[in-house]
Amino acid sequence: MNVQDEAVRTARISALKASRTLTCLFMASCTEAGGDHINSTAAFDGTTSSTTAQQDSALPVSSLMASLGLNEWLKYILLGFVVEIARRQLYNLEAWFTSFFFVTAEIPADDDCYDWLLVWLSKQPAIKNARKKIFSTSKDRRSLAILPEEGDHWCDAKSRRLFSLPSVFETYSLWYRHRLVRVRRVALPRPGYYDREAMELRVLAWGQELLNELLLEAKKDYLSSFEDKICVYVAIPSSSDWIPLATRPKRPIQSIILDSDIQDMVLEDVQEFMRSKAWYTDRGIPFRRGYLLHGSPGSGKTSLIHSIAGELGLNVFLISLSARGMDDTKLAELIAYLPERCITLMEDIDAAFLHGVSRDGVDGMVSTQAQSHSGGAPSPQGQAQAHAPAPTPNGDSDSDDYSGKVTLSGLLNALDGIGAQEGRILFATTNRYAALDPALCRPGRMDMHVEFRHASRRQGEELFKRFFMVGTNSSSAESARQGERQGFQAGNKDARVSRPEDPVSYSVSEASSSEVTLIDVDVAAEHWPAKQSSVGLPQLSAEEINDLAIRFAESIPEREVSMATLQGFLMMHKRSPVDAAYKVGAYVEDLLASSRPDIVSSGAVVSKVESRT
Ligand SMILES: Nc1ncnc2c1ncn2[C@@H]1O[C@H](COP(=O)(O)OP(=O)(O)OP(=O)(O)O)[C@@H](O)[C@H]1O
Incomplete structure (x- = not known):
């Protein structure tokens, strides 16, 4: 070896x-x-x-x-087998028992129904008094639906609400209409992806009815929390997701003071659109509608959208094209994830493009002209340039500061490209109508253009009445207001709405311009000696307020100041309508003399409307 x-x-x-x-x-x-x-x-x-x-x-x-010593071992192994078989049989028995006696529903967390249930559950004593639960103050859409209760010290106006939610994987038993209900939050496995959170709801019943009733009750409960509110969601480009931003009380449409009842016209148009799905489908027309509100700052564009959302019970989904991280892909995804019934709002739609990004990769103003001749097709060169970092106003390429990378072609595709969402109601606002590309404004993308101008005298008068007549304890107040309103609607046609598909522009005639005579404020004080009051509203009758409103309207120049400016002035004199009526003339004169750009009327906007319609 x-x-x-x-x-x-x-x-x-x-x-x-x-x-x-x-x-x-x-x-x-x-x-x-x-x-x-x-x-x-x-x-x-x-x-x-x-x-x-x-x-x-x-x-x-x-x-x-x-x-x-394997003989001893075999005993233990056999015992183990028996225990395991018994356990499995018990499990099967329980599954059989559950499927036989309970109706079970699994509701994924990304479904609206999940929120209804979570809110409903958070109000159930079984969850409130549970020994194991989740406390939350998070500001998500569920919390927005959970209203403060009496004696709830956590829920003041400023602090976030504290509420309890069912814990994950914990089974809760509660009674609904004398039937046992078992609830737990579970994770549904998804092959190759994260587990999906869901709610498992089991109701001890033969038929589906009780489960349906429970879900309906949860839905009603949830929606009633929002009855007098609209919910505003904001786009998060980084996760292509929507998160609830806030709830806002509904604003009555009558509180928007516009000439010629534009607000009613727009509201009716949206209502009609929402009723006409079949009409669009029958004709093969994409079921979408866009509204472009343009004109002076502080003239009521956002307020009108707010009111319309409230009137129609729609939530508002806010997209900022120049938000950090926003690009064409994110925009398309965000629009695709919108719910079917909602208002999509793009405020200051010109903002993203005024950075110099446009379909042709040149300044938006210049491209407006070029584009109108190009027929709307994006050129490859233009697209490439449009993706490049936008130059800043001083001409530098500033990729850090300018984070929005939405191109015009990306926006156009998101609005009515092949992947665009059906049934969408888009509202866009701009103060720079002239800077918008005609392709963006064409029918199919923006079907109705509404121009907002500085305040007319009639608007000023109405604003004054609404401001001071609220709470006036006189039956004649409302009738006087009604009468005024009818006169206001019948007499004034100084507003413009245009529909691109309809070359006829609604409107236009100038409001009668009455002479403005400024009265010395001291004289006014003499005239209204007993009415001046520094604490609380003076006791004025509806007729007196009407007189002051006329006085107020006569003192402001036609179409020179915004409604927001007038409202701001009234706020300064909210306890003294007499002062407000007699001092407004001097106030406006001072403002105009200082030539603040936000209050001086711009004639350019008006001419653009005419050229486009
Ligand atoms: N036509 C109007 N009727 C009633 N209130 C108005 C009107 N216009 C403006 N206001 C008041 O002025 C304020 C500003 O209005 P709003 O934000 O709607 O203006 P905007 O046109 O959207 O302004 P911007 O273009 O600057 O965003 C609001 O508080 C609103 O109540």
């Missing part, structure tokens, strides 16, 4: 020794509990030096089992 063979043999024997020692240790530790301790290590020890592999295999099996 050579040295190599000897080394192999030694290695084999060592390996065998080691494995036996391990086996003996394992067996000894396992059989110790049965009291049959076997010191097999010693037995093996005596043989290790002289035994070989062939001798080991010759050991009788029965004596090996006995020496290892």
